[in-house]
Amino acid sequence: xxxxxxxxxxxxxxxxxxxxxxxxxxxxxxxxxxxxxxxxxxxxxxxxxxxxxxxxxxxxxxxxxxxxxxxxxxxxxxxxx
Numbered sequence: 001x002x003x004x005x006x007x008x009x010x011x012x013x014x015x016x017x018x019x020x021x022x023x024x025x026x027x028x029x030x031x032x033x034x035x036x037x038x039x040x041x042x043x044x045x046x047x048x049x050x051x052x053x054x055x056x057x058x059x060x061x062x063x064x065x066x067x068x069x070x071x072x073x074x075x076x077x078x079x080x081x
Contacts, residue, residue: 005030005080008063012078015059019052021076031079069075 006027012034016023021034034056036049038064060068060078069077 005065008066009078009080012056012060012063012066012068016056016076019055021052021056024060029079033078034076034078036074046073 009030009032013023013025016032018036019036021036022033024032025032036052053070053073056065056076057068057070057080060066065080067079067081069079071077
């Protein structure tokens with residue numbers, strides 16, 4: 001079961017990287033954060049950020065052990081239960 005959780009989380013992690021999100025992965029705690037932005041001075045557009053976040057949500061929903069929590073349109077927490 002633990003291997004399945006890790007593989008599911010890493011599948012969503014790979015998608016986030018492919019979408020251009022900045023990732024902070026903490027495998028020992030089974031979670032990562034995905035941030036969509038272009039830097040402190042130039043935030044990513046709201047529409048683009050929401051589109052990426054919705055794709056993360058759709059993908060995470062395919063895995064029963066993966067949970068996706070959205071703080072705001074630019075930051076998403078993904079973890080396993």
